Amino acid sequence: MRTSIATVSLSGSLTEKLTAASRAGFDGVEIFENDLLASALAPGEIRSRCADLGLSIDLYQPMRDVEAVPEDEFARNLRRAPHKFELMQELGADTVLVCSSVSPLALDDDDLAASQLARLASLAQDFGIRVAYEALAWGRHVSTYDHAWRIVEAAGHPALGTCLDSFHILSRGSDPKGIEDIPGEKIFFLQLADAPLLAMDVLQWSRHYRCFPGQGGFDVAGLVRHVLRTGYDGPLSLEVFNDVFRQAEAGPTAVDAHRSLLVLQEAVGVGELPASVVPTGVAFAELVTPDAEPVSALLGALGFARTARHRSKPVDLWEQGEARILVNTGPAALPHSRLRSSGGTPINGTGLAAIGLESPDPRAAARRAEALLAPVLPRRRAPQDAPLDAVAAPDGTELFFCASGRDPELADWRADFAAVPHEPGSAGARIDHLALTQPWHQYDAATLFHRSVLGLHPQESVDVADPYGLLRSRAVTNGDGNVRIVLGVGAAPADDTLHAQHIALAVPDVVAAARAFRAAGGGLLPIPANYHDDLAARYELADDELDTYRDLGILYDRDAGGVFRHCYTRTVGRVFFELVERDPGYRGYGAQNAPVRLAAQHAGR
């Protein structure tokens, strides 16, 4: 189906919005009147610009407070309308959105509404324009889609149809099944938006908190299925008012938006996307650093052994059990590092730059990612390298799809490495989870990316009190928990470089691992005694157990499924490690201990 986006959904000047929509692959746009008024481009120039960008202008919006008003008021409305219809002719837009009236002058009189809308439609028809009438959820007398449709039906004018908007329908809890009673050719337009399920005033909810389909709590796909059954063949168009998107760069927002429509189309069975290929494990995590020494010392103390060296690049492989870390001391300015400056976080000093994900079918995984607008990275970074499939996540992290040694037909990243003599590392460790700080404006985008591109399951977003603001984080995991990524954002847009990334290592015995780390010269994050005093009050722990936790800075959490014990290393650059011992049934990440950890990290700076 054709895809469209309202200009109000994107940040910037009209030109920036149109460019971003085009680059992200949209077929058309809705022009929001205020964006036109504020633009220095004349309507004809906007039309040309859109044509150059391959965009149709699918809707001009909105006209307000038109219908069901006293005749003198309506006469004024009719006198004003030709101004807009002429403008639309210059734009080359053939459909105008009329929102149900919120005016105190509006009368609760469906016959009057119908007859006035028919008169407006007659006038519009003279200009070759169609009128799409939409029920605002807070319309004065008309606030439901079925009511708006009854008025359109009563008007019986060929140039008058209805516009459906998923936010207005689902925010009121209306049953969208009734949409199927509307003939498809009378649905002149379909606007889509999702929203988090907030108990709040619907106008404020609509104006500030809408999001793209799949990022909120509405069943937008279910609604679209009803619409498709009517035979509707217009565009799927996004109209999202969101305070965050207003501030964010238009380019990444438009990509996120278009991705949401691709996923939606897949969900309703009209899109053609390569099937999802869910990763089964973490092959490696790659750190880039200008100075290998501090990272090497940290890895050594953690029990990693340096097992191999890249054949052509300054990259070392460190291993411990099933955990593999690459340490890259090459130039941090990788070929695709422009991604980082476009919404992503530039890597200064030591950072987590790439993740290798074990994939049942790396090529297929990359094809799906590409179809879902993930930038594809060059398969070979150097001529002699194994041809790996890799894409960039929204935060700039490189994701490599790996088939480590499973199939001789498939490239193996390890073939690029030559073994070096080494002592064996500690056994039993694996990567429990990776925590990545996201660009602040792209928290929901990051979730949608990991869900749709990688097929990971998002868990609930949690607020975490840092001493200097509320952070948010959300885990995305595969089915068996062998891939867990925690996506976090700081308290404010400027904070994304302030907060560290981390690698959590699952170990069989966190006490033993922490002791060994310290014995090897590693620095553990000290945890205040007050925390452990409180543990003593909350849980019935043996005194010597508590003393051990105190000594090592081990934190403790428990849920219905089991116990979670964890501790932290000091930070190197932007990266630190966590050692975790997780009961199989425990589902979380020790979020309730995070404020204490964060305060301790601030105190140590």
Added chain:
Amino acid sequence: MRTSIATVSLSGSLTEKLTAASRAGFDGVEIFENDLLASALAPGEIRSRCADLGLSIDLYQPMRDVEAVPEDEFARNLRRAPHKFELMQELGADTVLVCSSVSPLALDDDDLAASQLARLASLAQDFGIRVAYEALAWGRHVSTYDHAWRIVEAAGHPALGTCLDSFHILSRGSDPKGIEDIPGEKIFFLQLADAPLLAMDVLQWSRHYRCFPGQGGFDVAGLVRHVLRTGYDGPLSLEVFNDVFRQAEAGPTAVDAHRSLLVLQEAVGVGELPASVVPTGVAFAELVTPDAEPVSALLGALGFARTARHRSKPVDLWEQGEARILVNTGPAALPHSRLRSSGGTPINGTGLAAIGLESPDPRAAARRAEALLAPVLPRRRAPQDAPLDAVAAPDGTELFFCASGRDPELADWRADFAAVPHEPGSAGARIDHLALTQPWHQYDAATLFHRSVLGLHPQESVDVADPYGLLRSRAVTNGDGNVRIVLGVGAAPADDTLHAQHIALAVPDVVAAARAFRAAGGGLLPIPANYHDDLAARYELADDELDTYRDLGILYDRDAGGVFRHCYTRTVGRVFFELVERDPGYRGYGAQNAPVRLAAQHAGR
């Protein structure tokens, strides 16, 4: 009365919070448990620190899910309680907050709740501790203050009382009059918070949107009056969970907080503040600039004449009718410029640094400001200067209280200036309003400051769509509109230096003024033709009138009281001028045209 603040209301480490509370003049604090847990200070050290800072520890909070649970669960709670009571002894805190249970285990059984609370109180009493039981608005079975009080009354234990919290009471719409039925000595604590009137889930509202009394929509003063009638003599204590305050520097937040309690005490008749002295006009606005040339050219083109020169400093006075602008090319690092680095906006290049306000009693105005924690500026900047009363606003703007030539007994700022030969400036102009960008985290603080310190009336906050995010602004005015200040904030915390300040000049004829400005070489902000095309659709304006507006970039607005016509100059540094022609009945500031103006300003960069 004694004033206190919960540590959760402030940002930073516990040490930073305590320091900020003390410096702002609080008498005590509530220690929020998580702040203690995350602190490296032992309880005894916290006690000493508070003593050194002159702070008592008035409350330790909270204990949760204690009461009305099955006996085995309650037995566990009782086993845990001594840990906390011992901790409180070390802290020197004698009152603990117990919140009504939200546990799914809690039973709807007031007798059980009363008996268990009495048992807890008996245990507490052994440690010399009192238990203050509070109804959370979202408590499972106990969610209103009168219900909590009935349980406390039924328990009949001397160490058990109630804690009242204005948020929990007013957010549920409870009538606070019933508070008077509670004996004052059984009100063990009073927590105060205001909140904007939002229709939203009460838990989210409470956790993220509380604000200080006078910054929201609740009648906190009314509630406090009921409490005082009971004979309550404990502290007035602020407990505010607010996402913005969590991020903001603790120092300015604590000052804002304490100011709110001073104003509240005045409102309920228990404080002693010098009476409010409302300014009657704008004596001058002062621009600082490293280069007088661009500003002088702009002022000259606007019809200002350079009429006088400061006797000892590089400051020129420019006049036009009743509008007076000082242009200061001296060092921008004024004695109090440290204020700007503490939450205020540093002035880079050309900025609006000071405002002279005509005051019926400058000394009294300064005394009130000082009593309300405004930093007082040196009366004489140089030995020979007139001794003026001046304070700093939260954004660092200097406010001078002036009595320009009204009373020979009072210092006159104009005495510092010597006339220079000049052509007369244009007649008829005066300063309509001054628009000042506020530090993002201090929007509500700025409003409270201008209301309480200056006695100005805040109008509604309005959202304005900038192409790159939603801005907010709120006007504060005196009764007759001769003093109007518009306080604005950017879309995100980092934006405060991006947005310009401006001086709006009221002129008798904006068309004539704009033409004269252009004829004198001034640059008007061009407004897109699309805007004026839309004006033609919305209003029945004569064609030649519209052509004039188009030509000059004049914007047009109309409300029930009249018409507002305005246009803008190009920006110099951070400052631009607006020319406005305001019908006497028009109340606004052309906010609906602001998106077009902002887009035009972005386009011109």
